[in-house]
Amino acid sequence: DGGITQSPKYLFRKEGQNVTLSCEQNLNHDAMYWYRQDPGQGLRLIYYSQIVNDFQKGDIAEGYSVSREKKESFPLTVTSAQKNPTAFYLCASSIQGGWNTEAFFGQGTRLTVV
Amino acid sequence: QQQVKQSPQSLIVQKGGIPIINCAYENTAFDYFPWYQQFPGKGPALLIAIRPDVSEKKEGRFTISFNKSAKQFSLHIMDSQPGDSATYFCAAATSGSRLTFGEGTQLTVNP
Numbered sequence: 730d731g732g733i734t735q736s737p738k739y740l741f742r743k744e745g746q747n748v749t750l751s752c753e754q755n756l757n758h759d760a761m762y763w764y765r766q767d768p769g770q771g772l773r774l775i776y777y778s779q780i781v782n783d784f785q786k787g788d789i790a791e792g793y794s795v796s797r798e799k800k801e802s803f804p805l806t807v808t809s810a811q812k813n814p815t816a817f818y819l820c821a822s823s824i825q826g827g828w829n830t831e832a833f834f835g836q837g838t839r840l841t842v843v
Numbered sequence: 844q845q846q847v848k849q850s851p852q853s854l855i856v857q858k859g860g861i862p863i864i865n866c867a868y869e870n871t872a873f874d875y876f877p878w879y880q881q882f883p884g885k886g887p888a889l890l891i892a893i894r895p896d897v898s899e900k901k902e903g904r905f906t907i908s909f910n911k912s913a914k915q916f917s918l919h920i921m922d923s924q925p926g927d928s929a930t931y932f933c934a935a936a937t938s939g940s941r942l943t944f945g946e947g948t949q950l951t952v953n954p
Contacts, residue, residue, distance in 0.1 A: 733886075769852065771932060771944040772887070787941070819886050828936035829875030834886030 732756065735820050735835035741843050742807070742814065750805045750838045752820035759825055761803035762832065765789060766817040775818075778803055807840065815842050847935050849945025856923055857953050864918045864948045866933035871914065873935040878907065878918050881930045881947075890931070891918075923952045 733754045742748045754761065760779045764772040774787030778797040792811025797803055803822075807814045817839050821832040848867045856862045866876075877892035893900045893907040893916065900907045904921040920927055930949050936942040 735886075769946060771849075771946040773944075774941060777941070821886075828940060828942050829938050831877070831889050831892070832942060834879075834888065836886050837884070839884075 733820055733822055733833055733835035735818075735838050737838060738836065740838055740840045742840060743843060745809045747806055747808050748840065750807065750818055750820075750840070752803045752805065752835060753801055754803075754820075754822045754833075754835075755801060756822055756824075756833060757800070758822035758833070759800070760823045761797070762821045762823075763787075763793070763795065763803070763805045764819040764821065766819055766837075772819065775805065814840055816840060847933060847943050847945045849933050849948060851948060852946065853949045853951075855951045855953065858924060860923050860952070862920050862923055862927075862950055862952070864931055864933070864950070865915065866917065866935075866945050867913075867915045868935050868943075869914065870935070870937075870940070872937050872940070874938070875936045876907070876909065876916050877934050877942075878905075879932045879934065879944075881932065883929075887932060920950075923950075925952045925954050928952050 736751045762777045763775040773789050775793050776795040778784035784797050794806045819837050820835045823830050823832045854862050878890045879887035880890040881887040891902045891905050906919040909916045928951050930947045932947050933945040934942050
């Protein structure tokens with residue numbers, strides 16, 4: 730089955746720790762994205778990558794980092810610099826770099842700071 | 844200018860009713876207007892999308908109405924069912940500008 734796989738589904742982080750969220754896709758899509766979802770705020774773009782070894786900051790990149798070493802993978806690290814990391818994180822991909830095409834989303838990772 | 848404003852924030856209808864969710868945008872360059880449906884604990888999935896060369900698009904019980912002059916578009920769900928209960932997001936983009944999402948509408952369809 731083709732799709733986007735995010736892991737883990739639930740993640741708990743202690744104060745001051747970095748954590749990495751995994752995102753893998755087997756759709757052969759060029760572009761991949763990370764969004765953060767908070768209640769009543771829609772989806773906010775954290776980082777995006779339109780090609781391997783290249784990525785750009787979105788609207789709320791502070792406290793996050795990414796890498797794109799392989800076409801299929803786009804991991805997101807939530808660093809200790811992110812002051813309010815508790816949220817639902819969504820990874821997405823699309824077939825080309827243009828924004829006006831369908832985005833396919835993973836099932837999300839719910840991160841909670843304990 | 845990149846904002847997409849969505850209303851209402853929440854909506855409750857009875858089974859068989861026709862919920863309507865509205866979105867407004869400012870950027871006249873937007874040329875792609877999708878709607879995404881999200882069930883609790885899941886990622887959003889594309890429901891239906893429209894481009895500005897048409898004023899209406901139907902897919903099953905879901906219809907997008909598009910008013911280019913007013914810079915508004917809306918989602919209508921005909922004969923709504925309890926299984927339609929979900930959060931709905933509108934969005935807008937151009938090929939060169941990022942997908943901008945509305946704030947979301949939580950729809951509840953009561954049996």
